[in-house]
Amino acid sequence: MADGDGGDGADWAVRQPHPLLRPFVTRYIGYTQRGTTLAVHRGLPSRHVTLILSLAGPVRVVGMPREGEAPGAFAGLVGGIHLAPALIAQDAYQSGVHLELNPLGARTLLGLPAADLSGYVVDLAALGAPALAALPERLAAAPGWTRRFALLDDALLARLGDAAPAAPEVGWAWRRLLGTGGEMRVGALADEIGWSRRHLLTRFRAELGVSPKQAARVLRFERATRLLRARPGIRLADLAVACGYSDQAHLNHEWRALAGCSPGTWLAEELGQLPFLQDSAADGREDSTASTTQECGRVSCTATPRRPGVFSPPCSGSPRP
Secondary structure, eight states, X not given: OEEEEEETTEEEEEEOOOGGGTTTEEEEEEEEEESOOOSEXXXXXXXXXXXXXXXXXXXXXXXXXXXXXXOEEESEEEEOOOSSOEEEEOOSEEEEEEEEEOGGGHHHHHSSOGGGGTTOEEEGGXXXXXXXXXXXXXXXXXXXXXXXXXXXHHHHHTTOSOOOOOOHHHHHHHHHHHHTTTOSOHHHHHHHHTOOHHHHHHHHHHHHSSOHHHHHHHHHHHHHHHHHHHOTTOOHHHHHHHTTOSSHHHHHHHHHHHHSSOHHHHHHHHTTSOTTTTOSSSXXXXXXXXXXXXXXXXXXXXXXXXXXXXXXXXXXXXXXX
């Protein structure tokens, strides 16, 4: 478990979940901040379904990522993949646990597909899972991060059951997008799987709530935020090239759409915040051929591709038409 003192009254702890949960949960992040001065934090689009459990006052979402949704305050909340920021009011003191969930594991852990959460921030208590809804209170009463993370393991392990898996072709497509940092063309992705572009779009959106092209936008943006945080002095033109944008104007347009501000404004806001924010991988990519674990709604099964870059279904026969 990694932990640390972020300075300015901040402390944090990061841990991977129990091995059986790792196909579904990337990591647990515990945080406490005192004397916070930034009034509003931008919850940016990312590859994850986000679960936040407050150990202090309710989390106040003052601007929802989906236009027309009313603000809310939550002891526990779940946010799906979204294409605009969630604006979160920050108190001087705040403490909680942030979980990064694989969207293909939402069926198993939360009882519904990630598509049902896409663009929304939902009260954890509204999911019909009393054991999950009780987690904020239970974690707040626990003595320290080690015990809190153990309670999370126990609660989530109890959710592993016989949830219907996502189609293996959709899982393959999602991992290929992750592995290329969002730079793979949808047509090439459909060809690898053996589906038409339209069928891929329909099945992918039904599971994740966004199209493959929208998912690619989020992944490129996620890489850009990570690189900008690591190298705050980088020229924006160089950032655009490194992250797969056609030019700086394209980068700026996408940043304003997905973050609601310019890169410079975001960087000025975020410098000095806890180091884990938007920082789950070294460069925003995953090795698409070295890891072929298929999340299938229980624990996992594995796929061995016929050759790199060609779909081989791990749990069923031929790709669906």
